[in-house]
Every structure is written in structure tokens, then in C-alpha cells.
Amino acid sequence: MTADTVARDKVVSITYTIHDDQGTLMERVDLPVSYVHGRQQELFPQIERALDGKTVGDQVQVALSPEEGFGAHDRSLAFTDDIANVPEELRYIGAELEAQNASGEVLKFVVTNIRDNELTVDANHPLAGKTIVFDVTVADIRDATDEELRDGRPANNYHGLPVH
Secondary structure, three states: OOOOOOOEEEEEEEEHHHHHHOOEEEEEEEEEEEEOOOOOOOOOHEEEEEHHOOOOOEEEEEEEOOOOOOOOOHHHHHHEEEEHOOHHHHOOOOEEEEOOOOOEEEEEEEEEEEEEOOOOOEEOOOOOOOEEEEEEEEEEEEEHHHHHHHHHOOOOOOOOOOOO
């Protein structure tokens, strides 16, 4: 394998879009994000396998079921309450709050619906319960440094990867 082929221990930079199974754009990342191929624990394994052997400019499309992607939507993680019981600063779609459940786990909730004086918060990942399609483009490939191999991630990766 050459330095310009995706293989284990190469730093691979990608751009990607995520669509739902209806074709609706859910996320777009045009600024390349990087990972160390074969060592990344957070990148969906199906995407990493699809990229194996690709070169700069190559594109892959990977569809993930809810079980392969962000999981099923868990109804027990969504709550609706009278809006009067919610602080005013949280009374808008997209507002975020953290709460601890009975077992001590901290969950991040997002306000997802306000209707008829009721407000709904949900701790599910926004893509939970959805079949999603990743369109991934290889933007760059290089050899990983010793430090990157040791850490299992690129030294200067400021943006998130499509993770599970």
C-alpha cells in the first residue's frame, strides 16, 4: 500500500454528509475531519471498512440501520410536561439541559417540541431510530506519526467524526 491509499495506521481525512432514508440532509461536514485508520474506536466500523483501499477523491456510500447507527429511539428518554413547570430560558426548540437519572447517569436533554402549553424534552440522539446514509469523500491520506499511532487519533483533529 502506498501513502495515498487508505490502510491501517494512515491518517485519513474525510468530508461527509448524512441523509435519512427519505433523502433529507441531516448533517454536512465540508471541513475535513481525520482519524487513524484501523485504530479509531469511534468511527462506525462499516464506514471504516468501506474506506479501506480507497484513494484521495474516492467516495463511498454507507447505509446504517438504527441498530447499526445511533440505536432505536427509546421512548423512556422523552418527557412531556406543562410548559409552566419549565424555566423560561428553556422554552424554545433546541434548548439543552442536563439531568441525572436515578442511577446517577447524567443525560443531555434537548427540547424537541412545544405545543398546546406542553414542552417535550428528549435525551435520545437526534438520529436515533432512523436509517441513515453516509456519503463520505476521502480528502487526504498521510502516514501517522508515532504519537498518533500511540494515541490512536490524529494530533490536530478539531472536528467530530461520524461516531456511534
